[in-house]
Amino acid sequence: MRGKAGQSADRAIDRQILELFRERGSVISGGELSRVLKVSRTAVWKHITGLRAQGYRIESLHASGYRLVESPDVLTSAAVTAGLAAGRLGRQVICLADTGSTNLEAYRLAEQGAPEGTLVLADTQNQGKGRLGRSWHSPPGVNLYCSLILRPSIPPVAAFQLTFLSAVAVARAIESEARLRPFIKWPNDILVNGKKAAGLLNEMSAEVDRVNFIVLGIGVNLNMRADQFPDDLRHPATSLFLETGETVNRLSFVRTLIETLDELYDRYLRDGYDPVRKEWLERSGMVGLRVAVDGTTERLEGVVMGIDDSGALLVDQAGGTVARVLAGDVRIL
Ligand code: BTN
Secondary structure, eight states: OOOHHHHHHHHHHHHHHHHHHHHHOSOBOHHHHHHHHTSOHHHHHHHHHHHHHTTOEEEEETTTEEEEEEOOSOOOHHHHHTTOOOSSTTSSEEEEEEESOHHHHHHHHHHTTOOTTOEEEEEEESSOBOGGGOBOOOOTTTSEEEEEEEOOSOOGGGTHHHHHHHHHHHHHHHHHHHOOOOEEETTTEEEETTEEEEEEEEEEEEOSSOEEEEEEEEEEOOSOOGGGSOTTOSSOBOOHHHHHSSOOOHHHHHHHHHHHHHHHHHHHHHHOSHHHHHHHHHHHOOTTOEEEEEOSSOEEEEEEEEEOTTSOEEEEOTTSOEEEEOSOEEEEO
């Protein structure tokens, strides 16, 4: 049996092989793999056999080498990180088959000192958490459930900016992977054709004047079928599959999402919140719409004017009073 160190060396070689397949996009000879990876040809063959057992379809072409024909839609750390075009984020990816909540797991790891950019992914969650104390239905094999650890040097009052950043990233990823035009509904729902396709739950550990870490929790309904939705949903919900009739590859989606988050986070650290706010507003299209807000204590109606510097939704009520909404459910009327 391989020890922990042996297993992680095996995973590193698997990752390198997948990276080489991605880089070349064509046939690679066993000899070249053995040279680049600095392992014997027998070891190369063993790794190819191992990858096949994980569901990768790799052809052996007589006398010329190996060719990757198809990747399985399973979320493994090697598959998620191989050749990822990201700098800060996704360097450490933890893939769990089953967990209570990826947010809880990421929070626990962050408290233990996990570095910025660590991503926790799960195939299924049995206690998925939603906003306002609700639960997030998380059946296996179909959707994306992930939580990313960030450690920005910002005060706690600015943490909402990263919620907006993650909403923009999810919207962009949906657009590029499913060719749909999503709409961001304040504070952090992603709607497709008026129905909720993704939700964000961001949690923070902070002191009075600085953030220790933020966990960005992201759930995207990728391939869920109609009969997999719970009956008691408060708002209409959908999946990308239900909207397009096409299955979304989870692996490809999560890789695009990490790369997009990485690009946006880099820009945020360099240029600040303004570009995020601008894109959030463009993608939200809420300005000028009439909404009803069910807040924690009151209900109000009015026309959306924008968001202020602390992320509150500004709603112009009849009579000229502008309400600052900090939490609640918004319905577009
Ligand atoms: C919402 O209510 O809209 C927020 C849903 C957030 C769900 C995601 S799934 C991954 C992460 N882990 C959780 O327990 N929740 C978030």
